Each structure stands twice: as structure tokens, then as C-alpha cells.
Amino acid sequence: MTRWTAAHLGDQQRRTYVVTGASSGLGAVIAGDLARAGARVVMACRDEAKGARVASGLGPHVEVRHLDLADLRSVRSFAADLDEIDVLINNAGVMATPRRATADGFELQIGTNHLGHFALTCLLLDRIADRVVTMSSQMHRTGHVDVNDLNWERRRYRRWGAYAQSKLANLLFTYELARRFADSDSGRRAVAAHPGYAATDLQAHTDSFQDELMKVGNRFFAQSAQMGALPALFAATVPDIANGAYSGPDGRPFEQRGYPRVVSSSRRSHDAATARALWTRSEELTGTSWIS
Numbered sequence: 015m016t017r018w019t020a021a022h023l024g025d026q027q028r029r030t031y032v033v034t035g036a037s038s039g040l041g042a043v044i045a046g047d048l049a050r051a052g053a054r055v056v057m058a059c060r061d062e063a064k065g066a067r068v069a070s071g072l073g074p075h076v077e078v079r080h081l082d083l084a085d086l087r088s089v090r091s092f093a094a095d096l097d098e099i100d101v102l103i104n105n106a107g108v109m110a111t112p113r114r115a116t117a118d119g120f121e122l123q124i125g126t127n128h129l130g131h132f133a134l135t136c137l138l139l140d141r142i143a144d145r146v147v148t149m150s151s152q153m154h155r156t157g158h159v160d161v162n163d164l165n166w167e168r169r170r171y172r173r174w175g176a177y178a179q180s181k182l183a184n185l186l187f188t189y190e191l192a193r194r195f196a197d198s199d200s201g202r203r204a205v206a207a208h209p210g211y212a213a214t215d216l217q218a219h220t221d222s223f224q225d226e227l228m229k230v231g232n233r234f235f236a237q238s239a240q241m242g243a244l245p246a247l248f249a250a251t252v253p254d255i256a257n258g259a260y261s262g263p264d265g266r267p268f269e270q271r272g273y274p275r276v277v278s279s280s281r282r283s284h285d286a287a288t289a290r291a292l293w294t295r296s297e298e299l300t301g302t303s304w305i306s
Contacts, residue, residue, distance in 0.1 A: 018244065018248055018252075018274050018275075019244065020047045020051075020240075020243075020244065023047060023048070023051040023251055024051065024251070025051065026052045027052035029053050029054070030054040030099040030100050031053050031055050031099065031100065031250065032055075032096070033045045033048070033055060033058065033105055034058040034083065034104055034131065035058070035105045035106025035107065036058060036078075037065035037068055038068070038214070040105060040149070040212060040214055040246065041057075041103075041105045043243035044103060044105060044246055044250075046068070047243065048251075049075065050072070052075075054076075055072070056077055056096070057069055057076060058079055058081035058092060062078055062080050065078040079092060081106075081134075083106055083126045084117060084120075084122060084125055084126045086133055086300060086301070088117075089133045089134050089137065090133075090137065093134060093137035094137075096138065096141065097141065098141045099138070099141060099142060099143065100142075100143050100144040100145075101146075101147060101250050101251075102145075102147070103149075103250055104147065104148040104149060105149045106130075107126060107180075108122060109123070109177050110176075111123060113166070113173075116129075116130075118299075120165055120299065121171075123177050123180045124165065124183065125165075127177075127180035128180050128187065131148060132300060133296075133301075135187075136300070136305065137302055139305045145203040145205060145255075146188075146202075146203075147205050147246055147250045148185075148187065148204070148206050149184065149208065149209070150182075150208045151184075151209075152210070152262075152268060153174075153181050154178060154181040154184070154185055154208075155280045157175075157179045159179055159186060159282075159288060161295050164183075182283060185279050185283035186285070186289040187289070187296070188204050189204075189258055189284060189286075190286070190289040190290060192205075192257045192258035193258075194304060195257055196257055196258075203255065203257040204258065205255055205256075205257070205261070206249065206259075206261070207248070207249040208245060208261075208263075208269070209243065209245060209246070209262075209263075210241075210245075210263035210269055211236045211242075211270040212236055212237055212238065212242020212243075213236035213237070213239060214242065237263070237270070237272075241263070241271070241272075244273060245263060246261075248274035249261045255276075259276050260279050261274050261276055262275070263275075
């Protein structure tokens with residue numbers, strides 16, 4: 015079996031991609047590989063200066079725009095200034111942070127990883143020609159989505175529990191969006207990906223002793239960010255990938271390393287009733303809605 019790599023991207027000229035969180039880590043790799051394949055790339059970055067440093071040398075078809083997913087005003091401003099695109103890659107995320115709130119009062123991890131991307135996707139639906147790719151994680155397997163307490167107002171806050179909830183929400187959102195695309199016969203697709211265990215700076219913001227432990231893990235056990243970006247690139251560019259597909263590394267155990275292929279996700283991620291309830295609650299919280 016041929017191992018899929020960035021060399022298989024093909025000619026991406028005349029295609030436009032939006033990549034969130036493109037100023038570092040997996041997002042920077044994804045943006046760079048797409049640009050080198052000829053795509054027009056909009057790098058959506060909270061830190062524009064950092065994004066500009068990544069974009070330098072990638073050519074004239076790469077632009078950096080400000081987007082703070084933890085602020086719905088920023089999400090709306092970004093979406094309002096965007097023309098038609100082919101692919102939206104919802105890559106940005108935060109992991110295992112102390113309890114913090116977004117500008118809109120959401121718990122930071124669900125607010126950034128899910129609600130910010132949910133709002134962005136809904137606001138861009140009438141301008142997305144091909145597909146939406148959303149980055150999840152193997153941590154979704156330990157997650158439980160409490161639709162009535164997404165913001166941990168009733169539960170004792172657990173940073174890893176909040177992260178796992180947000181990553182499960184990413185998959186519930188993807189599969190519900192895939193169903194809506196199918197029901198509307200639009201020909202568009204919603205797909206998801208996970209990077210396995212990839213060395214990025216995502217693991218360096220827990221503000222705890224775990225930062226140092228994860229630095230050791232990144233050095234000795236993780237695969238590179240270049241390898242970790244491949245499942246998202248695969249999901250974003252493979253022409254015949256199925257609506258509702260989920261891609262991840264092919265290595266065992268636990269898909270931590272390897273080359274991208276279509277993989278499976280947890281039973282909870284396929285709970286259609288929870289997905290519909292999460293969608294409704296996400297619309298209520300963000301003030302955005304489905305446009306067929």
C-alpha cells in the first residue's frame with residue numbers, strides 16, 4: 015500500500031483554503047504545504063505578526079488575517095470579509111488550560127475548539143464550495159458532552175475532561191454537518207482528522223508541571239508536526255474522500271504515529287441525538303445557524 019504524504023497533494027492551483035491556527039504547529043505546516051502545492055491560502059491567526067513570519071517566503075498567494083476564535087466579534091468580522099473558498103480547515107485549538115473564559119463567557123476550551131469553529135463554519139456555509147475539515151483528537155474517546163453544561167458551570171472543572179469534551183464535540187459537529195450536507199444534496203462534505211501524537215506547542219500551555227512532562231514526551235515519543243499534519247491534509251485534498259470520513263495515522267497502537275488513512279471514532283461520536291442537541295445549543299450560544 016502506498017503511504018500518503020504531502021508529495022501526493024497534487025496541483026492545488028485555483029483552490030482556496032482557510033486554515034485556522036496557522037501561525038504555529040500543525041496549522042503552519044498545513045498552510046505551508048498547501049501553498050507550496052499552488053493553493054491560495056488564508057492563514058487565520060490570532061497573532062498576525064507570528065503568522066506573517068510563517069507566511070514569509072510562501073509566495074504571493076498566501077495572506078494572513080486576524081481571527082480570535084475566543085471572541086465571536088472577531089469570528090464575525092473575519093467571516094464578513096471573506097469571499098468564496100473551497101475548503102475550511104478548522105485546525106486551531108487549546109489544550110488542558112486552567113479554567114478561563116472567552117470574551118463571550120464560554121469555558122475557553124469548548125469556546126475555542128468547538129463554539130468558535132461552529133460559528134465560523136455557519137457564517138461561511140454559503141461560501142464554502144467543497145468541504146469543511148475539523149481537527150479532533152484521540153482524546154475524544156474519553157470525552158463526554160454535557161449539552162446542558164458545556165461551560166462547566168455545574169460540574170467541577172477538569173482541564174483534561176474539558177479538552178476531551180471539546181474534541182468529542184468536534185466529531186459530533188462534523189457528523190451532524192455531514193448529515194445536513196447529505197440531506198441538502200449540496201455535494202459538499204464535512205470530514206474530520208486527528209494528528210496522533212504530534213510534537214507541537216499545543217502541549218505547552220497548561221500552566222502546570224505537565225508542560226515539562228509533555229516536552230519530554232514530544233522529544234522522545236511524538237512524531238513530527240510534519241507527520242501530524244498529514245491526516246488533515248489528506249482529509250482536505252483527497253478528491254474522493256467520503257462525506258463524514260475521519261482520517262488519522264495508520265500506526266499502532268492507538269493511531270499515535272504513521273501515515274494517514276480513514277479511521278474509526280468512538281460510539282459516542284456517532285450519537286445522532288446528542289449531535290442534534292449539541293448543534294441546537296451551539297446555535298443558541300453563538301447566535302449563528304445552519305444555512306442549507
